[in-house]
Amino acid sequence: MYFDVLVIGAGPAGLAFSALAADIGLSVAVFDRQSKKNLADPQNDGRDIAIAVKSQTILQDMGAWDFIPDDEISPIRKATVIDGDSPFTLNFDPENTGATQLGNIVSNHLIKQALHKVAAKKTGVTIFSNADVVSLERDLQSTTLVLKDGSAFTAPLAIAADTRFSKTRRDAGIKANMHDFGHTMIVGRMRHTKPHNHIARECFRYDGGLAVLPLNNNRASVVQTFPADRASQLLSMDDQDYVRITEHRLGGLLGELECEGERIAYPLVGVYARRFYAKRFALIGDAAVGMHPVTAHGFNFGIQGIANLVHHLSNAKSRNLDIGNDAALKAYDRDHRRLTWPLYQMTEKMIGLYTTNTVPARIARKAALHAVEVLQPAKDIVMAQLTNTQLRSVLKRKFPVLPRLPRL
Numbered sequence: 001m002y003f004d005v006l007v008i009g010a011g012p013a014g015l016a017f018s019a020l021a022a023d024i025g026l027s028v029a030v031f032d033r034q035s036k037k038n039l040a041d042p043q044n045d046g047r048d049i050a051i052a053v054k055s056q057t058i059l060q061d062m063g064a065w066d067f068i069p070d071d072e073i074s075p076i077r078k079a080t081v082i083d084g085d086s087p088f089t090l091n092f093d094p095e096n097t098g099a100t101q102l103g104n105i106v107s108n109h110l111i112k113q114a115l116h117k118v119a120a121k122k123t124g125v126t127i128f129s130n131a132d133v134v135s136l137e138r139d140l141q142s143t144t145l146v147l148k149d150g151s152a153f154t155a156p157l158a159i160a161a162d163t164r165f166s167k168t169r170r171d172a173g174i175k176a177n178m179h180d181f182g183h184t185m186i187v188g189r190m191r192h193t194k195p196h197n198h199i200a201r202e203c204f205r206y207d208g209g210l211a212v213l214p215l216n217n218n219r220a221s222v223v224q225t226f227p228a229d230r231a232s233q234l235l236s237m238d239d240q241d242y243v244r245i246t247e248h249r250l251g252g253l254l255g256e257l258e259c260e261g262e263r264i265a266y267p268l269v270g271v272y273a274r275r276f277y278a279k280r281f282a283l284i285g286d287a288a289v290g291m292h293p294v295t296a297h298g299f300n301f302g303i304q305g306i307a308n309l310v311h312h313l314s315n316a317k318s319r320n321l322d323i324g325n326d327a328a329l330k331a332y333d334r335d336h337r338r339l340t341w342p343l344y345q346m347t348e349k350m351i352g353l354y355t356t357n358t359v360p361a362r363i364a365r366k367a368a369l370h371a372v373e374v375l376q377p378a379k380d381i382v383m384a385q386l387t388n389t390q391l392r393s394v395l396k397r398k399f400p401v402l403p404r405l406p407r408l
């Protein structure tokens with residue numbers, strides 16, 4: 001059976017790529033080690049994903065958004081960053097952009113389910129479940145994958161979407177910078193008595209981070225970061241003790257809390273591949289850039305990068321070029337680096353400051369947050385990115401009549 005592209009991993013990135021690639025006329029085989037049932041009807045993994053407007057537009061255009069129930073989509077009206085116990089806050093309000101919200105929150109398993117529905121319907125996509133990819137080999141003309149059962153598949157191009165710890169990235173000889181933060185993130189939904197007003201809150205505490213993602217019906221996804229050696233104790237303690245710790249850390253912000261569902265832990269490791277392509281091979285999703293979840297950008301970067309890669313492949317195809325040619329992959333590499341590198345670096349530095357409790361680090365982290373609040377242009381750029389508005393139109397709303405410079 002002939003395929004144009006082999007995709008390793010049917011997570012959100014692999015499925016989104018497969019569906020978009022099929023739309024430009026490519027035949028795609030996507031392999032995942034999970035069962036058919038798990039892929040079609042994934043279990044809740046505790047992740048609530050903040051989706052930026054730009055990413056939502058991509059999901060809407062490909063028909064995935066329609067498969068997400070309306071009441072499972074929670075709007076983010078504003079976002080606030082809080083610096084430890086200080087009264088200072090850094091605020092992101094979409095008012096200046098003309099948008100009414102910064103994005104929406106959707107549970108990761110519903111995103112995966114929706115993308116699976118879209119991909120499975122495409123005639124150009126074949127999904128192989130229980131298909132564990134054990135090796136990858138490339139030559140000048142093609143890439144070959146071998147599955148655990150010994151079967152092999154060959155195509156002009158292979159795409160790795162097999163998590164931030166991608167084995168095929170390593171098989172392709174691509175190095176990656178990895179940063180183990182030594183912390184574990186514990187996620188869990190909670191009901192609360194005070195309204196959140198659909199404001200997302202990110203609190204940089206000195207004993208670990210704390211984020212509140214506002215969900216419909218006075219519920220929130222509460223994401224807490226702790227040193228890794230405390231995580232198992234916090235996971236196994238009973239709900240009442242966990243609620244007490246969380247209420248204390250939130251300082252009464254959401255009133256009384258009640259756990260809803262189980263808590264799930266994620267070790268925090270940031271990953272940035274040195275290159276996003278090699279001969280007849282490219283990395284997407286977390287396999288390319290595994291962001292620290294504090295920025296809520298892993299999925300967003302993934303899907304925006306995928307749309308960009310498919311755009312370059314489409315250009316190659318329309319010019320009758322080999323779709324595995326270096327030029328298309330190189331263009332994606334350049335664009336994806338531009339999109340992801342600044343925020344990846346900024347996050348690394350910020351987390352570094354909040355896990356070092358020396359006096360210079362305390363001064364530096366306060367200065368960093370104050371600088372973003374005071375330097376309005378930096379905020380305008382972030383806002384324009386989140387709301388998918390042109391920066392020019394953000395500035396025009398603030399300065400309807402731009403001052404004219406005198407002619408000399």
Ligand SMILES: Cc1cc2nc3c(=O)[nH]c(=O)nc-3n(C[C@H](O)[C@H](O)[C@H](O)COP(=O)(O)OP(=O)(O)OC[C@H]3O[C@@H](n4cnc5c(N)ncnc54)[C@H](O)[C@@H]3O)c2cc1C
Pocket residue numbers: 008009010011012013014031032033034047048049050051108131132133134161162163164167185187266284285286287293295296297298299300301302
């Ligand atoms: C707690 C938490 C909160 C987050 N919140 C946000 C947020 O608010 N906003 C945001 O944008 N991002 C967020 N993210 C990031 C987001 O969840 C990820 O970026 C995204 O899920 C990555 O998708 P992926 O398809 O690249 O990888 P994955 O979801 O990891 O999927 C990889 C797939 O590859 C398969 N696989 C792996 N190896 C093989 C193999 N050898 N053979 C066959 N199959 C294989 C796996 O079975 C899996 O199905 C968060 C992450 C976490 C942990």
